[in-house]
Amino acid sequence: MRRRRTVIYIIQIILIASLLFLFYFVTISDKNLFKQGFGKKIRNESSSSFSRQAHLLDNYCKFAWTEPMDNTLKKRLKFPKRAGCEKYNIDLFKRYPATGEFSMKSKAHRNKLECVAQVLKGGLRPAAHTYQLGKTQTFSPKLNKRFWINANNFILTCFSGQLVIYRKQFMGFKMDENLKLVVDGPFEIPEPKIPKFDSKQFSISILGLDSTSRAQFGRHMRKTTDLLQRMGSVVFEAYNKVGDNSAVNLIPILADELSETENMSLLDETGDVNLNKILPTKTPLNPDTIQWIWKHLPPEYITMFNDDVMHTSRGLFHYPPDNFLDGFGESPARFYYRPYYNHLYSQLSNCWRKCLDGELLAEVFIDSWFRFERIFSKIPHFGFTFISSLTHDDPNNLEMLDHTLFHRLGYLNVINFDPLVNQNVPLQRTGCLENTILIILGDHGNRVHPLNRYTFAGKIEERAPYLSILVPPRFRKLFPEKYRNLRENSQRFVSNFHVHSTLKYITSLSKNLESSRRSKSLFELQPMNSTCQDNRVISNHCLCMVDASQDISKVPNPESLEEVLRTYLADFNECFNVESLQCGNVTETLMPNNYVQVWARTKISDSEVVRKKERASAVRPKFNKVIYPYLTCNLQSKNGDSVEVFTQFRLIQLSQNITIPYPPRLSVNSSSQCSHFSFPTDYCNCVDLLLAI
Incomplete structure (x- = not known):
């Protein structure tokens, strides 16, 4: 017995010594790696044209910056875990997030199931709040055999005898007019018709989160924030919204100056920024005639417009009725998902829920963005996704998206590390973002929750939306000075108009386009003396x-x-x-x-x-x-x-x-x-x- 204890004691000593040696080795290695990396940063900074690193306090505008965990918020903050969503449909199909394929996984219904795929249409003026049923196809799914639906918006309904046992709406991709509606076999990722991206050509992906501030994103999206930082994303610390709601803040980003406002004065009769110059209130706009940024793109670009409308009477550039005609008269993009949302919210009686049939709805909407980026990564594309319902009423709900967005970004990213363990571990990478500039933004902070109405920090957050821009390594190599400028501008006072100018710059790289006259691109150094008038921020939203x-x-x-x-x-x-x-x-x-x-x-x-x-x-x-x-x-x-x-x-x-x-x-x-x-x-x-x- 004594000998056994001695052996165990010796083994413990050896293990402890080994662990100490390993800790010392890793610490020294990390320190050496840090010195090499930071030494490179010093050389890069020293060799740049900047005399000094930009800082928020350089600006003439002393911006009201708040911390994510500001102590005036404490009583209003919650950190909800991922929603446990109740399922009421039979778990009949597995859907693969990266491609949208289906496979039947329920053994109970094999060989005796009949399903119908139906196309959802509509979502356009004069009945933009409705949907119609289109082409249909009956099929019998086989156990563990993949199939996909050749439609943008569709419903799957399955019967066991005369009994409906499954019915659900989906977003997808109509890839080929000549293909049948239900396509057996795996989805084939399309190859580019042009063999290789033009050296100066980049795709643009915009992921918008309604009512999301910079500070809110920092406290509720911690894993995603850390991953974006390691990927090289640039977060803008003094980004000020220009107006109140979604429309007035997204029009300056997504559209050229409106023809209806070109001859209006920049300032109103009080000397403040003229709101009607940004978005006229007495002239309902036709969204079909607005010069959206994606209309400037070459014809080979694939486009997507994906707006979580939250209510069939609403939606971006359909609402408010004083500002817009009732929606688009023609599809604004190749992939347009309003019919899906009209069907979904009609099913919910226009009462938003976090969950539907075992799924967090916002995760379903995120996956449509993810799938678009995965499938068209090799093809020039422009995608705009805007998720409203999760965060519109409660800013704390953003916490529930962190896990999913973290993993979807980890799948798409091209940086050679494992996002799960934060180590430089070689992995098989999809390379889906190697030609894409990713912009994640909020239209504004939350405006209706008590956190924002009754706390000091909340009122500031309402006016300081989140904005981050991730440019791929290829862009950084081609335009190192532009990337340095982007990083420097993270400390400058900027607004929505600068984002539009940045988009114009990206689209002009492979096409000779006129630059924006309203502001400078974020790839150009911004002045330190900008005021709210310079940035077209109305005074009641100004954080100077x-x-x-x-x-x-x-x-x-x-x-x-x-x-x-x-x-x-x-x-x-x-x-x-x-x-x-x-x-x-x-x-x-x-x-x-x-x-x-x-x-x-x-x-x-x-x-x-x-x-x-x-x-x-x-x-x-x-x-x-x-x-x-x-x-x-x-x-x-x-x-x-x-x-x-x-x-x-x-x-x-x-x-x-x-x-x-x-x-x-x-x-x-x-x-x-x-x-x-x-x-x-x-x-x-x-x-x-x-x-x-």
Whole structure:
């Protein structure tokens, strides 16, 4: 017995020693890899034409930036798990997400099942809210034998004798007029008619999420955010919506200037941005005559328009009725899915649900985007998908999409790592995004949930939608300066019009098109002095902050701010001599404008602003007590650099709670090898590398 214990003890020692050695080896390897990678970044940054890394605090517009987990949101936040959806249909078919093929998996009904495929049509003016049944074909599915449906919108109905045991609507692809409706065998991925992409030709994929802000995406889509970051996606930190609802925010992105507004003044009679210049309210527009961005594309491009309408009377560019005629008179794209949604929401009596027949509906809608990108990855294409129902009423519901979008992006991505384990593991890659520029965006933040109506951060989030742009490695190699500009512009104050100019630039690469006259592309360096008027943002949505000196109860104490900064810099104590920190007085104190503070979705009078503030203060004493003081300090780094630290603080006056919402901006003496870095993390990584050499 004693000998056995001794053997076990020796084995344990060997295992522990092996683990320690392995940990040491991995740590040293990771550190060496980091030094190599960051050293390359230093060389790239140094060799670029930029004197200094762009920073949010460079801008003339001091943007009201909020953290994903802002402490004013705490009581309103929820993190729902993936919905457990009840199934009421027999689980008859398996559908393959990447291709849309079906196979029967129910052994109970083999050899005695008869099914009917029916095409769904309609969804066009003058009856855009309806659908009609078209071509039909009867077939008998075989167990585990694949088939697919040659239609964009269709229903499958199956019978056991006279009893209907299965009925469901789907989105698909009508690939060939000459093929029958039900095609036996696997779906064949189409090969390009043109042998290879033009060297400057790129596909465009836009995935829109209704009522989704930058901060909301960050807190609820954590796995997806991490994956996008590792793929090289650029997130825009100061992206400001221009108007209130979906239509007024998506028209400037997807369409050229409207012919109805070309002769209108940019400013209204009050000197503010003219809303009618963006989207006229007294002239219902015909969506068929609008110059959509995809109308500029060469004929070989495949197009998709996929709008989750949420209600048969609504839908993008059908609603509101004051702005648009009742929908498209002709299909806006080759693949147009309004008939599917009309059938779906008619089935639901226009009452939205998270689930339908065992599935989270938003995942079904995401899969139509995913399938389009998978199937047409080798062919030039433009896809627009907009998912409304999950997040329109409750911003917390976005959490339920994280798992699916993470895995779908992981399948499509071309970067050589395993997204499940976050390691550089060689995998068989689909390469579906190697020719595609992927844009994920929100039209605006949530506008109706209590989180956004009654919290300080929520009112800001409503005006700061999510925007990320992922360009493939091929684009980065062809246009390295354009990619650097894109990254720099992530810190600049921009709006919807810049996204349109970016789309125009992409479409012009292989076709000589006139650039947008309304703004510069995000592939061009944006100015630091842009205002809301410059970016065509209406004042009640503008997040450029204003002077708070007339509204504050007392001037912020610079010593209290300095103490918070010292605590913040303590995380970088191997880089900075924090004891050398010296600060002056508060340089300015700002706050969001009155329209933002009182949640004004439309322009209101000054007297109405005062009335709303007084009423809110009476109901909620903490209302309108958040300010942003700014402080300039100086300190020394461990390698002898003189560093100026410009910091934006966030102060709740009632509690005197002080935080630093955004990393301070560093200005380093020009003789330093690390002088071009503005963010503490990047600068300190540079210093660490230099000290280690």
